[in-house]
Amino acid sequence: MSRSPRAARPGSDGAFRFVALTPGEYYVAVATDFDQREVFGDAFLEPLVATGVKLAVAPGEQKIQDLRIGRRRP
Numbered sequence: 136m137s138r139s140p141r142a143a144r145p146g147s148d149g150a151f152r153f154v155a156l157t158p159g160e161y162y163v164a165v166a167t168d169f170d171q172r173e174v175f176g177d178a179f180l181e182p183l184v185a186t187g188v189k190l191a192v193a194p195g196e197q198k199i200q201d202l203r204i205g206r207r208r209p
Contacts, residue, residue: 142174156192
């Protein structure tokens with residue numbers, strides 16, 4: 136699996152946007168309160184992949200994906 140995590144902050148409308156993505160398959164997930172140095176580690180990424188939404192992006196395609204932020208269960 137390719138490890139190219141990207142983080143985004145919400146715009147003034149509350150939406151997160153990723154631009155200039157190359158066509159391919161992606162996982163979209165929500166994470167809060169983390170250290171940027173963690174994002175390339177398996178211990179951080181594997182739970183996100185397990186709970187994330189898998190999206191395929193075709194050339195020139197735009198997608199909208201709604202996500203919910205919830206509390207992590209112990």
